[in-house]
Amino acid sequence: MKRPLSALLAMLIPVCAAAKEAPSTVHPWTPAGVSSDLFESHPAFDPRTGDLxxxxxxxxxxxxxxxxxHCDGRQWSTPVDAPFAAPGAEADPWFTPDGRSIYFISTRATGRQNSKDLDIWRADRNADGSWQKPVRLPEPVNSGEAEWFPRMAPDGxxxxxxxxxxxLGKNDIWRAKETSPGQWTVENAGPAxxxxxxxxxxxxxxxxxxxxxxxxxxxxxxxxxxxxxTKKEKLGPEVNVNGSEIGAAFSPSGKSLLFARDTGEPESGEFFVWQPQGAEAWPPMCGQAKTSGAARRK
Incomplete structure (x- = not known):
């Protein structure tokens, strides 16, 4: 049975309005005390202490x-150097899920800021929670060129x-596995x-x-x-706004993705969280953010 045009339009208008009002799945995460006018990126939460x-x-x-x-119950504390810090450039922290180890990249072997000297390092935890002296991963994991962003998959x-x-190109993704103590095999992640x-x-x-x-x-x-x-595919325009998106971290559930984006002046690099499967209580909230969802810089 045919419907009058006016009736069809009446049905379509609410649908179009709902589509326009669909909630965004990407939101800024700018916790007071952490967010600044400098470039913040590459977040990692300590599974044992909750420290950022x-x-x-x-x-x-x-x-x-x-x-x-550290969240003191009211707000994030003023950021300080990591307890294992050394001279030079250091970046890309990542915790093992049990919190026993942290991987990162550093030029501490030379103490220079030159990224060509970046290597992968790992620090393990003592029984009292303090960090042992970081150890540089051996060749062939590290090489004479730069390495960055070490992240362990569940399969090792x-x-x-x-x-x-x-x-295969200028910079590639590689993967390494420890086959026996101190012995590693390394392979290219491939053309996909x-x-x-x-x-x-x-x-x-x-x-x-x-x-x-x-x-x-x-x-x-x-x-x-x-x-x-599978062949990698670019995430949508809500995530990739200007191509500067960097330093992503999954929530423990895998439902949320925290990353940084260069927003330009005056804030420079800022954190954003993508929650395509709906909101979850992550990133961890601190103080007033527990009720507001995220602290905003005034």
Whole structure:
């Protein structure tokens, strides 16, 4: 039975209005005491203490340092150097899920800010919660070129970026596995992930079924089909606003993604959280943010 045109329009208008009013799945996360007019990026939450570790650098994204902040029940504390800090550039902190170890990159071997000297390091925890002296991972994990963004998948493969020789492009995603104590095997992540351009940062999901990759143009996603990674696809425009998206971190559930974006002046790099499956109580909230959802810079 045909409906009058006016009736059809009446049915369509609410649908169109609802589509326009669909809630955003990406929101700023600018906790007071942490967010500043400098560049904040690469967040990681200590599974044991809840402390926030992150990278702060200049507005031009230079002079990387790993800082840490503690929630005292009211607000995030003034960020200070990580307890294992050393001279040079340091960035990309990542905790093992049990909180026993932290991986990061550093030029501490030379003490210089030159990113060419970046290597992957790991610090393990003592029984009292303090950190042992960091240890540089051996070759072939580290090379004569730069390594960055070490992230362990649930199956034991350590994913990272590097501009070492033997890749498919300028910078590639690689992965390494410790086959016996101190002995590692390393392989390229392959053409589904790497291109002739630049791929820098790999982030396996907590269940190992997805891989977020920071590459030319922003953030991409690949899926594990049971045998290999599928060809990565760029995330949508709500996430990739200007191609500067960087330093992603999954929530423990894998439902949320926290990342940084260069917003330009005056704030420079800021955190954003993507929750495509709906809101969850993450990132961890502190003080007033427990009721407001996120602290906003005034």
């Amino acid at each position: 570790y992150f990278v702060r650098s200049s507005k031009e994204f230079k002079g990387w340092r790993i800082l840490t902040s 493969w350590l994913y990272f970026g590097s501009n070492r020789a033997g890749g 992930i790497n291109t002739a351009g630049d791929e820098y940062e790999p982030l396996p999901s907590p269940d190992g079924k997805r891989l977020i990759v920071m590459a030319d143009g922003g953030l991409y996603q690949s899926h594990w089909d049971g045998h290999r990674w």
